[in-house]
Amino acid sequence: xxxxxxxxxxxxxxxxxxxxxxxxxxxxxxxxxxxxxxxxxxxxxxxxxxxxxxxxxxxxxxxxxxxxxxxxxxxxxxxxxxxxxxxxxxxxxxxxxxxxxxxxxxxxxxxxxxxxxxxxxxxxxxxxxxxxxxxxxxxxxxxxxxxxxxxxxxxxxxxxxxxxxxxxxxxxxxxxxxxxxxxxxxxxxxxxxxxxxxxxxxxxxxxxxxxxxxxxxxxxxxxxxxxxxxxxxxxxxxxxxxxxxxxxxxxxxxxxxxxxxxxxxxxxxxxxxxxxxxxxxxxxxxxxxxxxxxxxxxxxxxxxxxxxxxxxxxxxxxxxxxxxxxxxxxxxxxxxxxxxxxxxxxxxxxxxxxxxxxxxxx
Numbered sequence: 003x004x005x006x007x008x009x010x011x012x013x014x015x016x017x018x019x020x021x022x023x024x025x026x027x028x029x030x031x032x033x034x035x036x037x038x039x040x041x042x043x044x045x046x047x048x049x050x051x052x053x054x055x056x057x058x059x060x061x062x063x064x065x066x067x068x069x070x071x072x073x074x075x076x077x078x079x080x081x082x083x084x085x086x087x088x089x090x091x092x093x094x095x096x097x098x099x100x101x102x103x104x105x106x107x108x109x110x111x112x113x114x115x116x117x118x119x120x121x122x123x124x125x126x127x128x129x130x131x132x133x134x135x136x137x138x139x140x141x142x143x144x145x146x147x148x149x150x151x152x153x154x155x156x157x158x159x160x161x162x163x164x165x166x167x168x169x170x171x172x173x174x175x176x177x178x179x180x181x182x183x184x185x186x187x188x189x190x191x192x193x194x195x196x197x198x199x200x201x202x203x204x205x206x207x208x209x210x211x212x213x214x215x216x217x218x219x220x221x222x223x224x225x226x227x228x229x230x231x232x233x234x235x236x237x238x239x240x241x242x243x244x245x246x247x248x249x250x251x252x253x254x255x256x257x258x259x260x261x262x263x264x265x266x267x268x269x270x271x272x273x274x275x276x277x278x279x280x281x282x283x284x285x286x287x288x289x290x291x292x293x294x295x296x297x298x299x300x301x302x303x304x305x306x307x308x309x310x311x312x313x314x315x316x317x318x319x320x321x322x323x324x325x326x327x328x329x330x331x332x333x334x335x336x337x338x339x340x341x342x343x344x345x346x347x348x349x350x351x352x353x354x355x356x357x358x359x360x361x362x363x364x
Contacts, residue, residue: 013060013136014038016128019048019076020065020094025117029063029094032121036129037061045071049079052089059089060132064111066095066102074102077109086110090131094119184311185218187358191307192217192300194355199347201299208267213300216271220279220304223253250277250289271300279304284339294341302344309337310348314359325356 015038020026023043030039037060042048045068052059066073073093080086090112095102103114112131115124193214196202202210224232227249231242238246253276263269278292278301285293287305297305313328323331329352331337333345340348348355 013057013139015040015058016061016063017042017048017051017059018063019045019068019073020063021068022065025065025094028119032119032125033128036125044068045073045076049076052080052085053083056085056088060135061128062089062091063094063128064091066093066097066106074105074109077106077111081109090135092128092131094124184315185221187311188220188304188307189214189217190358191310191355192303195303195307195347195351196300198351198354201303201344201347205299212268213271213275213303215268216273216275216300217304217307219253219257219272220275220308221249221253222256222276223249223251225256226252247280247288250280253277274298275301275304279308281305282338283341283344287338297341302341306332306340306344306348310355313337325359 016033017040018026018029018033019042020029021044026041026043030041033039040051042051045064047070048062048064049071052062064073064076073095077086077091077093080089080091086109091110093102093106093111093114094117095114096117106114113127115127193210196205196210196213197207205213227246231238231245234242254273257263257269257273257276263272277289278287278297281287281290281292281297281301282305283294283297283302285291309332310328313323313331314325316322329349332340333349
């Protein structure tokens with residue numbers, strides 16, 4: 003980005019567009035003490051010069067009646083390209099009829115100055131406008147710099163928030179005897195399925211990113227589960243399993259009580275996923291017994307991602323199953339019923355998903 007000094011020197015040239023050599027000489031003589039001056043003998047040449055080097059000119063002095071292309075046509079083309087907002091254009095003409103002036107001002111000319119020019123008036127009017135445009139550009143640069151700083155600060159805050167969320171979720175996984183890799187794999191699997199299969203149809207990239215962030219928090223409710231149940235090496239009793247099932251409600255309640263999180267886009271996904279990632283397509287899941295399309299697509303995807311990862315990895319209560327066994331158990335419904343369309347999407351990318359575990363083994 004240019005500083006004010008660079009801007010001054012790069013935009014210190016006036017372009018005079020007039021077919022009369024004498025008129026060009028008079029204007030050149032007036033402004034050469036203040037600016038670099040360039041000349042064009044008709045509108046077509048002048049327009050070409052402006053288009054080729056927009057940042058060079060601080061003002062254009064434009065005659066109306068010229069061969070090849072007249073001044074009003076130059077104005078029309080500059081307006082169509084949005085250049086009249088960047089470069090002040092002045093009509094300096096003996097053809098200052100009412101209709102010409104109306105058309106010029108309608109197109110966006112900065113001022114109409116009648117010939118013969120009065121030197122001190124034309125210099126004052128043009129210098130004032132040029133300085134005004136320079137001040138506006140300096141202000142625009144300052145605003146742009148401030149916006150860039152605010153954007154950078156916002157990105158840092160977002161990154162910090164995400165880091166805190168990941169840290170909380172990872173700490174809970176460590177408490178249950180698992181590594182923090184579990185939450186990261188759940189996020190990666192969820193995002194991959196939504197990005198690379200039709201199950202993510204209708205979701206844009208940012209929504210999928212927010213869903214992935216929400217997926218990280220799917221098991222935050224386990225923080226309320228007693229260690230004796232959470233880390234029990236054997237099969238849970240019916241009573242213990244009822245306690246374990248409450249982690250879905252506990253997780254949703256916990257997320258609901260964090261005001262800063264509720265202001266984040268990911269909150270609506272995180273809350274829904276924490277509460278409903280154990281629902282099943284046939285209505286036999288928990289805690290709400292949702293079935294079919296009552297379960298949101300993101301909760302369904304996190305559900306199958308969670309099962310896939312749990313089966314593929316060693317837990318306190320079991321060893322890891324082979325890839326073939328994992329696929330067979332999910333396909334046969336041994337871990338609950340999933341949406342048939344989701345299963346098709348899952349199996350279409352399972353080979354790519356399994357690479358996450360091959361990397362882990364290495």
